[in-house]
Amino acid sequence: MRALRLILTGWRFHVKSLTLSAFFLLTSAIQPILFATMAYFMFRAGSTEQSLLYVALGSGLMGIWSSTLFGSGGAISWQRWQGTLEVSIAAPAPFVLVLIPITLATATIGLYSLTATLLWGKLFFGVPFDLEHPLLFLLSIPATIVGLGMLGLVLAASFVLYRNANAMSNLLEFPVWLVTGLLVPLSLFPGWVEPISWVLAPTWGVRAIRDAALGGGDPVGAILMSLGLAVVYLGIGTVLIGYFERLARERATLSLT
Amino acid sequence: MAVIEASELRRTYRTTTGTIRRRRVEVEAVRGISFEVAEGELFGLLGPNGAGKTTTIKMLITLLVPTSGSARVLGHDVVREAGEVRRRVGYVFGGERGVYERLSALDNLRYFAELYGVPGREQKTRIAELLDLVGLTGREKERVEGYSRGMRQRLHIARGLLHDPPVLFLDEPTIGLDPVGARELRAMIATLAESGKTILLTTHYMFEADSLCDRIAVIAKGKIVAEGTPQQLKGGVAEGWVVEIEVYGIEDVVLDRLRAVPGVRAVAVEERDQAQLVVVQTDSGQELTHALLSRMDGAAVGRVSSREPTLEDAYVALVGES
């Protein structure tokens, strides 16, 4: 109960904090426009027989992933700079419960990116927005957010220990877009890529959202996979955070000085 | 039983310097510190910048693991029982950082109340009480970005008190405050001490330690060089005498020559507007003035005076010796 309360309060707090960040908002405002435009031209180039909405949903999810990736890591760096990382660790709450709301909040902010991509697509490129299973579509979104947020948790753990983990964030943006089928269909890749995609939550998130919107496939299965992976990430994240927190206290990387 | 017990605490930092040829360096920040703080005591850790005060505090509040030695707070080991320690201590450091800038004081306190495990139904009254205590009532809905240093510092204190901890660690809490703000904060610390909390305070201001603390440990270069009540520390220099010599430019060799004069305990230089003030602490009488001046040929000497030592001198002597 306490844990849930803490996660909820923390989530609200960090969503509010993020939406008040001019830099973060600017990136989230510009990125979707880029992504939607890219999606449109890729569609025009005719590399796929998929519908325009299929492509737009993929690019919207790219935005959620970017937001989670840079938001989760950035939030730790920012907190270290702000001096709140130490204050949070010195608090009696388990540190993983401090981090979960942060990564969930960054994934939630990414939702804006999805909405904006769809809106932009509809206004300028006439992307239709007809949903096959509206209810499942509504369910698939929080399931995706939770999946990505928990993947963000695993990443955030490493930011606690490494003061310059930013380089890693940059390395993880594009490959994850590719490997999870957000940018181009997975079928274009060699076979060994597929197992990698299975363990990454965005794969199932985009499937759930696309299948719910366009019909076909197995949206319920994809939602369950996304949530299942979230539980696995949570487990890995919790272990990593406990370990890295201890190491950070030994190596003195919780503050800047 | 002592509330805070530090025994032979040591902490080294490993860092690298140089961009092209990276070298590993080890900084021995704290080099074997032991002390005890009794229940309800206000204990001061007094020392110059870089003495190891923050490092010591961070080991005690579980943010740093000691390289060796051990410490306990209310009987709980700071490494093995970090959770127990965290529940029982409050931590406030000086300066601008440590709260979420973009949000209001109220948002910050609500969030931290959750982190510090304040039960939901008590949060509202607790936060209102604390806002009142630190004088932020009426401003609590404004964003912290727009707060003055003093207001931020008081918000820090409110945050540190949310879970009503019996033990408080205050790391240079008045740093960067204007004189009025600093005085108000000291008054608040005195009130907290009267209310029965055990407080460990660090400062590099002699007079602050003197006016607030029941007991002081002077720390320099990672070691405790003196410990006692302010009275006892003053006693240590009571029989000495201080000679102050104004000079216009002085070289280190000259200072070393002064230090070598028999009967000289410590020599320190204070920067003045146009000149420097060489403060020489001696064992006894004024007769040393002549001997000192005779070793200063080459330096342009201005006014020379002598006086009885103050607590400040005691501190300078202690820190200078180490």
Ligand SMILES: Nc1ncnc2c1ncn2[C@@H]1O[C@H](COP(=O)(O)OP(=O)(O)O)[C@@H](O)[C@H]1O
């Ligand atoms: N994270 C760190 N990495 C390397 N050296 C550090 C670190 N933190 C402090 N130090 C060094 O340790 C010494 C003691 O620092 P500190 O405990 O902050 O002193 P104080 O609080 O008394 O000013 C200083 O020489 C400082 O430069």
Ligand SMILES: [Mg+2]
């Ligand atoms: Mg310090």
